[in-house]
Structures are given as structure tokens and as C-alpha cells.
Amino acid sequence: MKEENPLNYMFLEEETVNFREIFEKYLYHWKWFVLGALLAIVAAFLYLRYTPNEYLVSSTILIDDEASGGLPSELSAFEDLGLMGGTKKSIDTEIGLLKSRSLMTRVVKDLGINATYYKKGRVRTAEVYKTDVPFNINYFSKDSLVYKLDTTFSIIGVSNTNFKLVAANGEKRGEHLFGEKVNTAFGAMIITPKSVTDTFVNDELLIKIAPLKSVVESLRKKLAVELLFKKSSLIALSLKGTIKLKSEDILNGLVEQYNKDAVEDKSLIGTNTDAFINERLAVIEKDLSNVDKGVEQFKTTNKLTDIPSEATLVLENNAVLEKKIVELNTQIKLADYVIDYLSNNEEQLFPANLGLKDGNVNLNSEKYNELLLERNRILKNSSKKHPIVVNLDAQINQLRASIAQSLVNLKSSLNISLQQANQEERKVHSRIFSVPKQERQFRDIQRQQQIIETLYLYLLQKREENAISLAVTVPNAKIIDAADGSTIPVSPKRKIVYLAALMLGLLIPFMVLYIIFLFDNKVHSSKDVEDIIKAPILGEIPKTDLEQKMVVGEHDRDSIAESFRMLRTHLNFMLSGVKTPTKTIFVTSTVPAEGKTFVALNLARVLALSNKKVLLIGADIRKPKIHEYLNIDFDKGLTHFLVDNTLKLKDIIHHYKEGSFDVLSAGIVAPNPSELLMNGRFDEVLAYGKENYDFVIVDTAPVKLVSDTLLLSQHSDLSLYVIRANYLDKRLLEIPEKMYKDKLLPNMALLLNDVDVERGYGYGGYGYGYGGYGGYGEEKPKKAWWRF
Template identity: 40%
Template sequence: MENLSNNNSEDFNLKKTLSVYFKQWKWFVISIILCCIIAFTYLRYTTPQYLAVAKIMLLDDKDSSSGAFNDLSLFAENEDAKVEDEIQVIKSRSFLRNVIKELNLNVQYFITGRVYDSEIYKNTPIVVNFIESDSVINNTNFNFYTQILSSTDFYYRPNEDDEPKKYAFGQTIPTFFGGMIITPTTNNIDNYVGSDIKVRLTNINALAESLKYRIGISPTGKSSKVIEVSLTDPVIAKAKDIVNTLIDEYNKSTIQKKNAISKNTADFINDRVDLIALDLVSVDSSIVNFKTSNKVTDVASEAGQFLNSSALNQQQLDAAKTQLSQLNYMNGALGDERFESIPSNLGMGDASISGLSSRYNELLERRRTLLKSAGEQNPVVLELDQTLNDIKQNLQQSINNSTKSLRIQIGSLENQSERINSKIYSVPGQERKLRSIERKQGIKESLYLYLLEKREEAAISLTATSPSAEIIDEAYNSAGGPVFPNKRIIYIGALFLGFLIPFGVIYVSDLLDNKIHNKEDLEKIIKNIPVLGEIPRATGNDKSLIERNDRSILSESFRIIKTSFDYVSRGRDVKQYGNVVFVTSTINGEGKSFFSLNMALTMANAKKRVLLIGADVRNPQIYSAIKKHKTKAPSEIGLTEYLVDKSVIIGETINEYNINDIKIDILLSGKVPPNPAELLMSSRMKDLFDSVSAQYDYVIVDTAPAMLVTDTLLISQYAGHTIYLTRAERTEKDILNFAKELHADNKLNGMMLVVNDVKQSNFGYGAKYGYYGTPVKKSFFSRMKF
């Protein structure tokens, strides 16, 4: 676990990662400055936009004229109008077209500028009047340019590049859609003399469509009836007028709609009142005819009288029948030959019968008393019998008369009862008919009264209709200044973009980078070959060859490499050619000749006898670097001539040079041969290296690239050490696998690595501190201090 954490920490080093970006701080500064300049230019020449906002509250229509029949379920709405529906109504094209016509927005005036045109709103120096009808003008798109010459004349041109034509104010100008007349405004025409004014005529439908998408309408909160109406425009006064006029148009439209509904409602009510009044008169006539034909005034009260009469008649009839039964009983009792007592209280009000029956009972009681003391033949008894018989006859005669009278009375009562019952039986039908007529009368009357009430309500609402929107805040500049472009956001974005561009470029380039940059990169890829050091990149003022007593960075880097070479070489047991150093690389252009020459000069500057051999016979580069430093006429014989001509001795090929006051022997490569590989395999190569290795302290050999040709490998047995050169930002990491293979197969003796052309900022070690003894570069802020 500890090894794993160590590997992870080695794989990712935050400080090193950030240092990659800190090294390029100049690009960050330049990028930020450029982005800020672009932002400033953009803000300078971008037309500012202002935001006008108004707040309105949508009102319910419960109390408006359209609600005359709201208490009827047929006309009542199921729910309140949705706020979203009203928003769509406000943004309708018809409203927007009315706003455009009201404010004359389809004709715009601009002062032309070098970058953008500024619109003139309201206080325009000129006014364009069109001769054609509005229907033609409202569907026309047309631009033209004018230049005011004076208060009476101006130049006119349909297109900006057209030749101007002079016109007088008030003169008719022909166009493809008809004539137009331009007149000045006397208030400020003198202020615009010499100014170019652009006039734009826009199709109203297209302008309404554009305005629809520019206007923002939204509720201030969920389930809120307060909505915001906003518009962004370069002219804040114009934006305010558009928003306020749009709200006014909406209120006007809703008032007109409500008035139309109220008028239609009033007309409908008047028609219905007239019809129902006629129906009500007809129903009243029906009631009168019904009562007249049935001879009733009040069916209910007369029915009660009939019931009372029937009950009284039935009572009288029952009493008469009872009296008749009693008389029949008395008559039956009198028919008996014996003298029997008869009821004396059954006369039912007949005084003669009551008196006779009482007299009869008294005499009968007297006779019974006499019979107790005398017989039936007693004269007094006989006389009483005669009296009783006379009374009985009189009583029977009276009973018969009363019976006849009661029977007549009973018959009369029964007839009267039948008449009363027939009337009673006819009452429900009359009452039903009357109730049906009265029900119609009640319905018609209540509807008539209801409509009269609603007619008054409609008449009142027609003269007192309220708008559907209450203005909470008229249009105002919500931001107090332009909302676009936002300077703070633009500058923050410029800073961010200025930082992001170099960061992204560096990140992507680093992500796609497959080349080495310093010693540290090389050591990560090749771990088993020592790296001697780094050679800094030479700038325009730096010399490419080191000098005697040189204290430059280039000279110090080669001294470090020489010291490292001596240290590494002492640790190796090289039996032959221990002072012979081959310099090679993977591909061409990695600086072999440059390194070989400077390495030889560094060793020679240390009081060593050094020979530099140009063994790259295919592409020799050493002579071109030293040709201006020759001290005498050099020999034209080189390595190629030595290998080809056996008569040439080694001494004839070696020339002494004084380069920057440093003496060094150089064996040039000579002419380019047609068969370099075969030539390098010559046996004279061994004689050459045997001889020079014995005569010189160091023999530096500039060879061909090892991967491109086999020249270096053919003579590698003569090298005691091999310096394998790589170049920062040129040598690819994948190509270094070839160097690994060469070392693993021992094809090159004593391989050591050197990184050439390294930026000072990328030095693996010491980059932050520089070289000892060199002038310290002060930072910009340090130089600013006094």
C-alpha cells in the first residue's frame, strides 16, 4: 500500500502541473489583455439595450356588465379566466398592430454613424407623409436616406451608395409604392443640417411578429394575478410607450368587449320584456275568462263555503230523518188498541204533538190510578177512555201531518245536498285549471320582474364599465441604465475567456504532446541509462559555440555534462577505446554536430588534447559551423578520402582550428561517398581509431542518426562511450523505445543520454535558480521598485 501511494504521488504532482501553466504566464497576460480590449471594443460599439417594465393586476369580471346573467347557471362561468390565457390575449398580433399604428412605429428615423445607427424617437427633424392608403403603406418595406442641407432642401437617395438627388421639403418624391412627402419639424431642423438620416418603413405584420417575441409577459408568482410586461429596446422612451400603449389597448379592448356584451344583453332583455309582457296579458285574460265562465271569484274560499253548507245540510237532513223515525215510532205506539204510554219528548219541536203526548200520558196515568179503585166500566173511567181515544186520534192526525212535512223537508235537503256535492266535486278540476293558469301567470310575472331588474343593471353597467387590468406600476426603466450589454458580465467573461484560452491551449497541447522537454521527462522514460545533463536553447543573441573562459549558460551546461561524463566513465571498466566518445541520435536534426563541436571545445578548454571526427559522411555539418574559424588553408582530405585511398595517412586528414581562442583538431568527413556503409566497414577504420585514441586525450566522433541508417552501428565497436543525443520538443517519446532496444542489445557501447535545446523554464533541475555566476533576471515587479 505504501509503494502504491508513492507511485500515485509520483504520477501526479500538483506543483509540477501548475508550474506548466505558471511558466506561460506571459501568454495568460497577453490573452487577458487582448480579451479585455475586445470586450472594450464590443462595449464601445454595441448599441445599448434598455428594459422597460410595467406591472398590472388582472381583475375579475364578476362585477362587470358581462355578468348581468352571472346568477344564472346557463351564463355563469365555471371558473375564472386563466392568467395564461390573458397573457396570450395581451400578446396577440391584433393588439400589437394597434400599438404600432398608435405610435407610428412602422416608420423609424436613424442618425447614421460609422459603426451603428442611432434611432431618433419622437423629436425627429423630419416627418414622412405617404400619399398612398394605409393598407398599402402598412404592407410595405422600404429604406431611404436623406441629408438635410438647410431648412428648405435635402438630398434623397433610395440606397446608401446611390447618387443623391436634391429635393425641397413638401415636394412629392416618387417611389415604387406611391408618392411620399417629407416635411421638416420647425423645432430642431437646424440642429440636423448636414446630418445623414435613414428612414425605415417596415411591414406592420412583420413588425408585430418581431415585437411579439421581444415583449415578455409573465406572472410575478405562482397563482398570482399580477403580471409583468417588459420590453428591451435601444430607446427607453420608446420601450415605455410601447408597454404603456399595449396595456391601454388591452383595457380599451376589454371595455369595448364588455360594452358590446352589455348592449347585447340590454337589447336581449328589452326584447324578452316585450314578449313576456304580451304573454302576461294573455295569462291575465285567461284567468278572467275562467272565473267568468265558472262564476267564481275565489275557488278556494267558495270551496270552503260549499263544504260548510254541505255539512249543515247533512246535519239538517240527519235531524229531519231522526224526527221522522221518532214520529213513526210514536205512530206505531198509538196504533195499539191498548192504552200504552208514549214518549213525550219526541215531538222534535212540534208544540201540538208535545202537548198532546203530555196530555195523553197524564190522562193515562190518571186512568191507571182509577182502575186500582174502580173497574173499567166506571163512568169516570169510561169518560177517560173516551178522552184518551179523542187525544189519540188528534195525536195521530198531528203525527201524520208532521210526517208529511218532514218527508218534504228531507227530500228538499237531499236535493240541496246533491247540488252542493256536485259543486264540491267540480272544485278540484276548477282549482287545478286555475292553479295552472295562475302558475303560468306567476312564472311570467317573476320572469318579467327579473328581466326588468336585469335591464336596469345592464343599463347601469353600460355607463360604468371597468377595465380588466389595473395598472400597478406604469412602464419604467427597471435597471436604471442599459441591461445589455452588461459591462460587468462582459469584463468578467473577458477575464475568464482570457484565462481559459491559453489554459485550454496549454492543456490540449500538453495532452497531445508526445515529445520530451527536459531531463526529467527523459529519465521517466529511460530509467537504466544515465542522463548527463541538459543543453539550454540558444536565443538570437546567444553564441552557438563556447569561448575560452566562457561563463555563459551554454558553456556551464557543457561543463556539467563533461563532469557527469567523467564521473560515469570512471565508474566503467573500458579496456579499449576508453577515450573515444561517439555522439549519435535517433533521427536527423537533434543537434549531434552542435553537441560534438561544443563538447570537443569544452574538453579542449580544460587543457586536453581533443580530436573531433566527422563520421557522418552522408550529411556532414561540422565544416559549415567552423569554416569561419579556420587559421590556415585546411586540407581537403577527410575521412572519406582516408578510407578510400590507402596512400593517405592520418596526419593529412587532421586540421588544427582555433575556435574562439580554443585550439582543437578536427578530422572532417570529406566528400559524400556513393556507398557510405561499405566504406565505413573498411579495415582502415580500426587503424584510425587505434592511432587517434593513443594520440589524444579525447576523441569525439560525430556519427549518423542510429535509427535512419546503419552507419553508426557498423563502427560502434570502436566507441568506448556513446552519447545518445535527444532534442527537447522534437524527439518523440515513442522513438526513444529504439534507444532502449539499442541499450538492451548492447549495440552501442556505454550509452549516455543528453537533452538538447531545452528551454530554461523547462530545465529539470535548477531552472528556478539559473546558473551560478550569471546575472539574475529581475521580474517586472522587481524592476518597478526604486
């Protein structure tokens, strides 16, 4: 009875994931990683070389907002005139105005950047701007039509005086003179060079005209407007662009347009006040002229030269009352003027600080003007149905009604005061009954003259004050830092691009290899076998490029020879429990071409080198290979013996001198191999081998295709199951696993053949064979590093 071999329990312990094995599996393909990284770096270099650089241009402005720490008011001296009042500005509102479509539209129109110019190069086309554009284009079409164009054309300089016009589709539109009117599909135009001497001969410039709306929206998306500090009025504007000068012009133009709008808004009250004062002065000038003529006519008619001295005292007492009457009449006149202006001008600003002595009227007038200005400002970028506009309209109507009522009340109180003053004056006049009638009439005329003259001088003063207010109007924004950009581009970021390219260059080979490994179902290493089959593995036979099948020589010390010597050692250990002097070893595999005949042949050779008598039997009578491998044409073999009962074994067993062992070849291919092997004659072959040899090695058929091996397996002392690496599908490992589990093959052990140790598929995944380690064996010449 055979004893249980201790190697049957080898490799039963589950192993953890071997990260070193995985790393070395990828490391074997290091050349692909290096190639991928180099190609990625080259691609990144070309990308950076031909991708236009983008520069960040920024500007900082200070918004005039005293409540938020903005500009101090240098015009506080005019506050007593009521000319510098105004509402506090919201920083968020100002940021919204700076990003508004209308503001950016005016900037694009002023700079004319809806048309962009590009200079064609050999590889890429680069944008040029301002002084780099060698010519000017004047369009005959209206601006409204030019701003809607979406077209492209090219101009090629032919000489100092001529150029060619090329359409977007490459069609040439003829040769023209500079300054000549050129008719195109989108209208007529004239092209003039900026310099007569410095022309662009043989250079091609591409002109792209884009719709104004699309250019504005593109710039608005690129524009960043944000508060520099949380509790400040500093606003930072930034813009990215391929041409730094162009971005600087856009930001500077944006601030300029913003200040221009702010100054116009602030000047609106003063402009309306000036128009009102001039209108009233024109009327009063006529009244004053008529009064002066009346005085002249009265004195001429009545032959008056001086006031009687006797009326001096009475007139002095009456002077105070007359002054009061003049002031009251002036206030009544002003009230009438303002009431008339308020009724005839519904959406106009209310004249400020005309001298009415009613505090409510002045206060409501200031609030009315502030709300009307805010309404008009918001209405520029919205409609009348906007909730804020509707709310402001309601407040404006309420203030307008309040001002009208206040003026009516003021006029009523002034009339009452005037009546009282007239009564007092009549009392005084009764005391001067002796004054001639002419003198009294003259005083009436003179009083009218003083009233009109006082009002005239008052309006002249207000006009000068209003002119001062208009002259010193300050903008909303003070430029702290003019638009400027760094010489270092912000995009593309060179370090990030190179880093991303390097990572991509390493990732792509990794992903390709990962996919290859993922869909690779071949057996590569002992670990692949151990994960499924718990049978002992006696060794690994390295891959060889040698053409001869006999690879073990007496003096060979290369890795493959050493691997067969190691296999011999393990076999002796596996067969240590066999008590019979002769050991029978069956060699089989799952499918053909796994190298079982190759293993059997070299196993016989290595056993013979240890001074053992070895018989090699070719039992694979369906597809024999031994005679091909040994390059010997045997006359008769096993098939002949099984068929012919008169044939003797010693007549068909041949000695292979080069291998120092005997060979019983398979013979001819029989039509009924299974029946021949079961006829009992094969038992005689094994019995003969046990009587005359130390080792009998039987090369049997693959177990997946036929049952020949299983029919003979009871005669085996050890079943050597050959698995070819990089050839056998892992799914077929279920067959040897079932063989081992169900003990269909006695004392079954595994041998991994054709292992590619250079790829890291050696035993345990460490990637070295038996040769060249620790000085044992001869090293195989290394392949040049550049060969893939």
C-alpha cells in the same frame, strides 16, 4: 570485461503528470495571453460602445376578479336591479387576451410604430422616436396598403424649407419642399417639419417601414405577461426595447386597449336592453295616446262628468279584482313581448330584468346572456369550429329552448289566473245591475288605459336604471404601476461582456498553443526522451546564439560552458567501471544536424581543460564537419590513412593549440566509406589513441542513414547518443530506443542538445540552465519584455 554502470538504471521510474511543467510551458507565452486579453477587452469596449442599449420597461395591473382578491364591487347597490351580474374571470384567459394579436395590432396602429426612424451617425445608426423625429409624414395611400409596405428610404435636410429624398439603394430622388406632395414607388406622401426654426439641416434620417404583421409578431415575442404572485390577480407586463419611451407607450397602449375592449363587452348587454326598451316605449306611447282619445270621445258622446255616488261601495269592492286583473294582463303583455323578441332575435342578448315574476325565466335569461357574451368574446380570436365555441353554442341553444318553454308555461298560468279573476269580476258586476251601461263601458276603457300607463311607467323606470348601469361601467384592469423602466440598461450586460471577452481573449491563445503543442512532434525536453528511452541522460546542452563552435573556454562560466563541465563529470561517473587507462567515447546521433560534431569538439575541449590528453577523431567520413568548425584546412585525414597503407598516424594527427587537444580529421569524402572502415586500419587508429591519450573521442556518422557507427561500436567504452531538442521528430526516438534495448551501442547514454531553457524546456521542465543559478556562471542578457 566492462562492469555494468549504475547510471543505466537512472530514470526508469515512471513519473506522474507534471502540472507545473505544463503550466510553465504555457506561461512562457504570457505575452500572447496579455495581448489576447487586451485585444478582447478593446473589442468588448467597441462592442458596448456601438451596440444600442436595451432597457426593461414594466407595468403592473390588477384584474377585476373578486373571487381572486381583485377589485371590490363599488356597485353593489345596483345588484337588486340585476345589472351588475357577470361571470368570474380566468386569469390565464386575461393573460392570453393581453398577448393577443388583435390587441397588439391596434396598439401598433395607434402609435404608428410600423414606421421606425433612425438618425445616421459617423459610426452607427441610432433609432429616434417621437419628439426626436423632426418631421411628420402623411401618406396618401390607404392604411391597408401602408400596413403591407416593406421599404426603406432616407431624408436629408438641405435647408429650413427643402429636403432630399434618397432611395434604399442610394439613388437620389431629387430635392423637394416641405409640405409638397412627393410621389414615390409606394405612393404619394407629404413631409412637414414639426418646427420651422429647429430643422435637421445636413442630417440624414433613415425611415424603415415594415409590414404591420411582422411588427406585431416581433413585439409579441418581446412582450412578457405573467402572474406576479401565485394566488393574486396582479399581472406584470414587461417589454425590452432600445428606446424606453417607446416601450412605455406600447405597454400603456396595450393596457388602454385591453380596458377599452372590456368596457365595450360589459356595455353590450346594457346597449341591447336600452334598444329593446326604447322600441317598446315607442309602441306603448301610441297605444296610450289612442286609449286617452277613446276616453275623451266616450265622455263627450255620453255627456259623462262623474261616477254616480250610489255605485261607490260596489266599485270599492271591485277595486281589488281590477288591480289583480291589471297585473295579470301586464304580465301576459310582457310575456308576449319577450316571446316575440326571442323568436325574432336569435343571436342577440336577452333583455334583463323586465319584471316577469317567474324565477326560472329570469335565472335562465342571466345564464343565457353570460354564455352568449363569453362565446362572442372567445370568437374574436378563434373560429366557430373551436371546441369551446361549439360547446357554448350547444348550451346557448338549450337555454334558449328552456326560456321559450318557460315563457309558454308562464303565459298559460297567467291566462288561467286571468279567467278566474274575470269570473269573480262578473259576479261582482251582477250585483251592480243598477249601474248605467255607460258607466260600465267607461270602466272598460279606463282599465285599458291603466294597463298601458302602468306598463309605460315601468319601462321608463327600467330605461333609467339601464342608463345608470351604462354610465358606471368599470374597466377590467386597474393600473397599479404605470409603465416605467430603469435608467440602467439590461442588455448588453457590461460585466458579462467584459468577462466573456477576457475569457475569450485568454482562451484563443490557449487553444492556438494547445493545437500547436498537439501537432508538435519535436523533442523538446528530457521528459520527452525519458517517456520512450530508459537510457541514462548525461545532461543537457543549452541553446546558444554564439557563432563560434568552440564554446568552452578556460575561464568561461556561462551556462553552456557549465553544461559541458557537468557532462564531463557524468562521463567520468559512467566510465568508472572501465579498467583501461584510455577511454574511448563514440559520439553519434539519429540524423545529421543534431550537433554531434559540436558536442564532440567541445567535449574534447572540456576534457583537455582537466589536464587530460585528448584525441578527437572525425570518423564521419561521409559528411565531415570538424575542419569547418575549427576553420582549419587539414591536408590529410582519416580517409587518407585508411586508403594509404604507407601513411603514418603521427603524420596526419594535428595539435589544435586553442583547444589543447589533438585532431585527426575525416579527410576527403570517400566513395566506399563502409569498406574503408572495415579494412582493419581503423583498429590501428584506436590502438594508437589508447597508447598515447587519456581520452579518444570519435565523431561517427548518424545511425539512421548509414551503418558506419554500428560497424565500429565494439571498440567503444561509452556511446554518447546526441538528441537535438526542437529538431528531432519524436517518432525517430524509436531508433535510439531499439539501440539501447538491443544493446547495439555499448554503454549507451543520451545527451540532449540545443535545449531552449527560456521556454521551460530545461531538465525536468523547470526552465533554468546551469548558468545564473545560485551565483554560478554569467547570466545571459535578458531580452526586452515587449519583444515577442
